[in-house]
Amino acid sequence: MKKAQKEGKLIILSAPSGSGKTSIVRYLLKNEPQLEFSISATSRQQRRGEKNGTDYYFLTADEFRQKIANNEFIEWEEVYKDIYYGTLRSELERIWRENKHVIFDVDVMGGIKLKDKFGSRAFSIFIQPPGIDELKRRLTGRGTDSPEEISMRIAKAEREMTKAGHFDIIILNDDLERAREEALEKCKAFIGK
């Protein structure tokens, strides 16, 4: 008889850019083998060190719009002008086929949409930075974005900070080691339920 498939769960991490979600997601993936990263599609430029099919599926804006028209996305956002990000349906199917739970690193509006869609099957976490000045310092220190991109990200962050209440829990990332431990503990508890 075929082995019964476990019901796949979803863990959603959202936060303003620079809050530390990528750092926390990497830690969760390393320490919780039942999790698998949902690789998003995007039309933004590939950064040095990023791999197509590992960090993102990199598409042109036209290819992205074609997939929107074909209804291939569970959710998508035009996060910055002409720069799209989205989760492909095929990605969730791939991960659940492997009997894993999905972990997402998505922007705040995307996180709210995914939680609305999947309800109690999903656990949504808002990573809160200590403040806007600290976000600017982190984004500058990361060294991956131009001053114009940093200004765009900060403007968006100010709006996103007001949406924290839509998430199941808020984790303050003032100290990365503490924040990632708290995230791991909460994720293990949710998976084990």
Ligand code: ADP
């Ligand atoms: P995001 O994915 O939310 O954009 P990252 O994980 O890339 O954020 O973090 C942004 C930058 O801030 C990185 O250079 C990271 O090393 C740094 N960082 C993350 N958490 C902290 C923290 N608690 N204190 C100081 N720097 C941090």
Ligand code: 5GP
């Ligand atoms: P970055 O350019 O720094 O990789 O990501 C920019 C923003 O887009 C981040 O807030 C990231 O979480 C978000 N993002 C990445 N993938 C997706 C996705 O599939 N959907 C949505 N809505 N946002 C995403």
